[in-house]
Amino acid sequence: MGPKTVVEKTLGGLALLAMLAGSYVGLAVVPADAAQGNVQRLMYVHVPAAWLSFLAFFVVFVMSVLYLIQRDPRWDHVAASSAEIGVVFTVVTLLLGMMWGKPTWGVFWTWDPRLTTTAILLAIYVGYMALRSFADDAEKRARWSAIVGVIGFANVPIVYMSVTWWRTLHQPPSSPRSVAPDILWTLMLNLAAFTLVYAYLMVRRIRLSKLEGELEKRMAYNA
Amino acid sequence: MHMLRRAWAIVWKDLLIEARTKQSFNAMVFFAALVLFIFSFALGPDTELLQKVSGGLLWVGIAFTGLLSLSRTYQNEETSGGLEGLRAYPGDPRAIYLGKLLGNIVLLLLVEAVLFPAAGILFQANLWPYAGGLVAVALLGTVGFSLVGTFYSALTVNLRAREVMLPLLLFPALVPVLLGAVNATTLILEGDLMGEAVVWLRVLTAFDIIFFVICIWIFPIALEE
Numbered sequence: 001m002g003p004k005t006v007v008e009k010t011l012g013g014l015a016l017l018a019m020l021a022g023s024y025v026g027l028a029v030v031p032a033d034a035a036q037g038n039v040q041r042l043m044y045v046h047v048p049a050a051w052l053s054f055l056a057f058f059v060v061f062v063m064s065v066l067y068l069i070q071r072d073p074r075w076d077h078v079a080a081s082s083a084e085i086g087v088v089f090t091v092v093t094l095l096l097g098m099m100w101g102k103p104t105w106g107v108f109w110t111w112d113p114r115l116t117t118t119a120i121l122l123a124i125y126v127g128y129m130a131l132r133s134f135a136d137d138a139e140k141r142a143r144w145s146a147i148v149g150v151i152g153f154a155n156v157p158i159v160y161m162s163v164t165w166w167r168t169l170h171q172p173p174s175s176p177r178s179v180a181p182d183i184l185w186t187l188m189l190n191l192a193a194f195t196l197v198y199a200y201l202m203v204r205r206i207r208l209s210k211l212e213g214e215l216e217k218r219m220a221y222n223a
Numbered sequence: 224m225h226m227l228r229r230a231w232a233i234v235w236k237d238l239l240i241e242a243r244t245k246q247s248f249n250a251m252v253f254f255a256a257l258v259l260f261i262f263s264f265a266l267g268p269d270t271e272l273l274q275k276v277s278g279g280l281l282w283v284g285i286a287f288t289g290l291l292s293l294s295r296t297y298q299n300e301e302t303s304g305g306l307e308g309l310r311a312y313p314g315d316p317r318a319i320y321l322g323k324l325l326g327n328i329v330l331l332l333l334v335e336a337v338l339f340p341a342a343g344i345l346f347q348a349n350l351w352p353y354a355g356g357l358v359a360v361a362l363l364g365t366v367g368f369s370l371v372g373t374f375y376s377a378l379t380v381n382l383r384a385r386e387v388m389l390p391l392l393l394f395p396a397l398v399p400v401l402l403g404a405v406n407a408t409t410l411i412l413e414g415d416l417m418g419e420a421v422v423w424l425r426v427l428t429a430f431d432i433i434f435f436v437i438c439i440w441i442f443p444i445a446l447e448e
Binding site: 068120123124126127130131134135136140143144147148150151152154155158159161162163165166 | 371374378379381382383384387388391392394395396398399402403406422423426429430433437438441444445447
């Protein structure tokens with residue numbers, strides 16, 4: 001890929017610093033939760049990971065719409081990169097959630113609306129990535145996956161609502177707890193850190209994606 | 224009006240082929256019956272349990288069976304390069320979507336017309352008193368299923384490994400339809416004392432409207448060559 005650009009270096013450095021600061025504050029500075037103890041500290045990585053995956057998929061949606069309107073391959077590179085990062089962080093979110101769920105709820109998995117929707121979200125974007133890997137032609141791959149990017153995201157609120165109704169007809173939904181200011185600040189710090197990590201990964205991944213596109217073009221030309 | 228006439232021509236052509244060969248219908252009915260059988264085997268012969276989960280079993284059966292016909296949506300055209308022909312006709316390509324959509328809905332509804340009574344017999348449930356509600360669920364659910372299914376089958380028709388890709392894309396998107404249809408069916412079969420089934424019928428209706436608009440809007444892009 002060649003040496004890192006100034007932007008990449010800066011973003012990478014900032015992301016690393018922010019992650020170190022966020023982890024330090026989250027692990028050592030902020031006091032443990034009175035009810036849950038140290039387990040609650042998982043929130044400082046679980047919530048940012050969840051935020052990141054939604055942000056990433058939102059970016060996929062916007063880039064897909066842009067691609068369908070302008071047909072500029074640039075938007076496709078951004079969408080594909082964001083989808084990949086989104087999938088990684090959705091898996092991270094689910095795994096961290098399970099680690100948190102076992103000691104607090106007593107189970108790894110429960111059919112909570114948010115959990116279920118996140119799992120379906122993962123399935124939608126795994127489908128998006130599978131579609132990309134099966135399409136040989138760059139233009140078609142971009143167009144088809146952009147369509148899936150639009151439909152998949154448009155479906156998320158409907159999925160969430162239907163899953164919520166499915167659950168609330170049987171049991172009350174888990175209510176968000178009020179959050180102490182200490183916890184809130186630590187959370188915000190980690191959210192910022194994760195967002196920087198996203199920005200860094202995006203810049204790198206988009207460059208890689210463009211290089212892959214270039215390679216694909218040359219191989220097609222030589223064949 | 225022109226578009227509807229063109230769509231109707233496609234429906235008529237496909238249904239005529241189907242009526243003369245019955246290749247899809249027969250396979251689908253047997254496949255659906257097999258799915259119900261396999262579930263009954265898997266869950267054991269406990270009739271009470273089977274009755275309780277019959278809504279879910281029915282719709283899993285419909286989803287798998289529907290998938291079977293969806294993957295064949297464009298097969299009549301494909302073998303002789305007819306899809307290029309359809310595409311080349313002047314006018315709005317949305318007519319192709321509308322026509323294929325209607326054809327899929329009609330075919331799946333016909334299968335369900337056999338499947339529901341068959342399930343009633345297998346699970347020893349008297350469905351007649353609930354016929355009105357069940358027809359409403361079947362209609363709304365089938366439309367929702369076919370809307371997304373017809374769309375994604377057009378998207379995957381030229382794809383390597385489309386047999387894998389179609390369900391992979393389709394089933395996550397269909398979660399609201401399946402939840403709505405299964406819950407409405409189960410509630411109706413239980414007598415729907417709280418009037419909750421209407422909520423699910425509304426979910427299905429909303430899904431149908433939203434996806435009709437999205438799919439018909441994007442379809443020309445999906446069909447581009």
